[in-house]
Amino acid sequence: MKIRDFKLEVFFNKYEFTAPYLLSQSDCESMSIKELLGYEKGADKQFLEGWLGYTEVPGHPELRKVISGLYTTMKQKNIIVHAGAQEPIFNFMNVLLDKGDHVISQFPIYQSLFEVANAIGCKVSRWNIEQSESGWRVDINKLEQLVQPNTKLIVLNSPNNPTGHTLKKEEIEAITEIAKRHDIYVFCDEVYKSLELDGVKRPWFADRYEKGVSLGVMSKAYGLAGLRIGWLATRDMDLIEELIKMKHYTSICSSGPAEFLSIVALRHGDKILDRNVKIIEDNLKNAESFFNRYPDLFEFNKPMAGPVAFIRMNITTQIEEFCDILVKEKGVLLLPANIYLFPGQYFRMGFGRKNFAECLAKFEEYLIEKKYV
Numbered sequence: 254m255k256i257r258d259f260k261l262e263v264f265f266n267k268y269e270f271t272a273p274y275l276l277s278q279s280d281c282e283s284m285s286i287k288e289l290l291g292y293e294k295g296a297d298k299q300f301l302e303g304w305l306g307y308t309e310v311p312g313h314p315e316l317r318k319v320i321s322g323l324y325t326t327m328k329q330k331n332i333i334v335h336a337g338a339q340e341p342i343f344n345f346m347n348v349l350l351d352k353g354d355h356v357i358s359q360f361p362i363y364q365s366l367f368e369v370a371n372a373i374g375c376k377v378s379r380w381n382i383e384q385s386e387s388g389w390r391v392d393i394n395k396l397e398q399l400v401q402p403n404t405k406l407i408v409l410n411s412p413n414n415p416t417g418h419t420l421k422k423e424e425i426e427a428i429t430e431i432a433k434r435h436d437i438y439v440f441c442d443e444v445y446k447s448l449e450l451d452g453v454k455r456p457w458f459a460d461r462y463e464k465g466v467s468l469g470v471m472s473k474a475y476g477l478a479g480l481r482i483g484w485l486a487t488r489d490m491d492l493i494e495e496l497i498k499m500k501h502y503t504s505i506c507s508s509g510p511a512e513f514l515s516i517v518a519l520r521h522g523d524k525i526l527d528r529n530v531k532i533i534e535d536n537l538k539n540a541e542s543f544f545n546r547y548p549d550l551f552e553f554n555k556p557m558a559g560p561v562a563f564i565r566m567n568i569t570t571q572i573e574e575f576c577d578i579l580v581k582e583k584g585v586l587l588l589p590a591n592i593y594l595f596p597g598q599y600f601r602m603g604f605g606r607k608n609f610a611e612c613l614a615k616f617e618e619y620l621i622e623k624k625y626v
C-alpha cells in the first residue's frame with residue numbers, strides 16, 4: 254500500500270521531544286506507573302507478578318469486560334482490543350473498504366481517518382465542521398446530500414480533534430437515521446469521549462446502531478498514551494471476526510503489562526476522568542482571560558468537549574510560518590491548520606497538561622517581544 258505522509262505525526266516527530274513548551278498536545282496529563290497502581294490496593298504486587306507471555310488476540314477477557322461497561326449495550330464479545338487508536342483505524346478501514354467505495358469523512362479530522370481510505374482507493378467526500386459566530390457547528394442536511402449509491406462508510410470524530418466540537422444527542426440520532434436509511438456503516442472516533450465540558454454525556458455510536466463502530470483508547474481522555482491500548486466496540490460480530498483475522502497481520506496481541514494497567518485505570522476511570530476534566534477547566538479559565546486580552550488578534554473557539562481548540566489568528570504571516578518561527582525561536586509548539594489540510598489561519602491549542610500556564614506565558618512573552626500585541 255502506498256500512503257501519503259501523516260502530516261501531524263511528521264510535524265510532531267520533529268518537535269515533540271525537543272520543544273520545551275508543548276502548547277498543542279491533544280492528550281491529557283499522564284502519570285507514572287506507580288501513581289496509577291496507587292489507585293488500587295494490591296495492584297502493585299499483581300503487576301510485578303504479571304506473566305510476560307503472549308496474550309489473547311481480541312484482548313484480555315477482563316479488559317474487554319471492563320471496556321464493555323463503558324457502553325450501555327456492549328458485552329465482552331463486542332470489544333476487540335488493539336495497539337492504541339491508530340491500529341484499529343488502519344485495520345477497520347482495510348477490513349471494511351474496497352477500492353471504488355465512497356466514504357464520507359468529517360473535516361477537519363485526524364488524518365488517518367480518511368487517508369487510509371484514500372490509500373485503499375476509495376473516493377472520500379468531506380463533511381465540513383463549519384465556523385459560525387458562536388463556534389464550530391455541523392449541518393446535518395449537508396451530510397445527507399453527500400450520500401451516493403456506493404457510500405459504504407461515514408467517518409466521524411466526536412469530540413473532534415482539532416476543533417473541540419462535539420455532536421449533540423439529536424445530531425447523533427439524525428446521523429444514525431441517515432446511515433440506517435442508506436445502509437451505511439458509521440465509524441466514530443470517540444477517543445475524547447467523557448471529556449464533555451457541558452457535563453452532558455452523549456450516546457456512543459456502537460450503542461445506537463447495529464452498523465455503528467466506536468473507537469476508544471487509553472491515550473487521550475485517560476492520559477495514558479504509553480500503554481498503547483485502544484479498542485473497537487460494535488454489535489456487528491462478523492466485523493469483529495474479520496478484525497481479529499486482520500490483527501493477526503498487525504500486532505497479533507496486546508502487551509500483557511499494558512492490558513493489566515488499563516484494567517486498573519478503567520476500574521478507576523471516573524476518578525481519572527474527573528482529574529483530567531478539572532485540569533482542562535482550570536486551563537480554559539486561564540486561556541479565556543488570555544484571549545480576552547487580545548480580541549483583535551484571536552478568535553477563540555472554546556471547546557465543547559476534549560482538550561483541544563482550533564483558534565483563528567488575525568495575522569498577515571502564513572500560520573505555518575508563524576508556528577515554525579515560534580517553535581524555533583521560543584520553543585513554544587503550536588499546530589498550524591495546514592497540518593490538517595485545512596485552509597485558514599488556525600492553530601490547535603491543547604489544554605490537558607499541567608504546565609499549560611507556563612507554556613501560555615511563554616507564548617504571550619513572544620507576542621509582546623515581536624510586537625503582535
Ligand SMILES: Cc1ncc(COP(=O)(O)O)c(C=O)c1O
Binds near residue numbers: 337410442478483
Ligand atoms: C482523534 C484521534 N484519533 C486517534 C488518535 C491516535 O491515537 P493513539 O496515539 O492512541 O494511537 C489520535 C491521536 O492524536 C487522535 O487525536
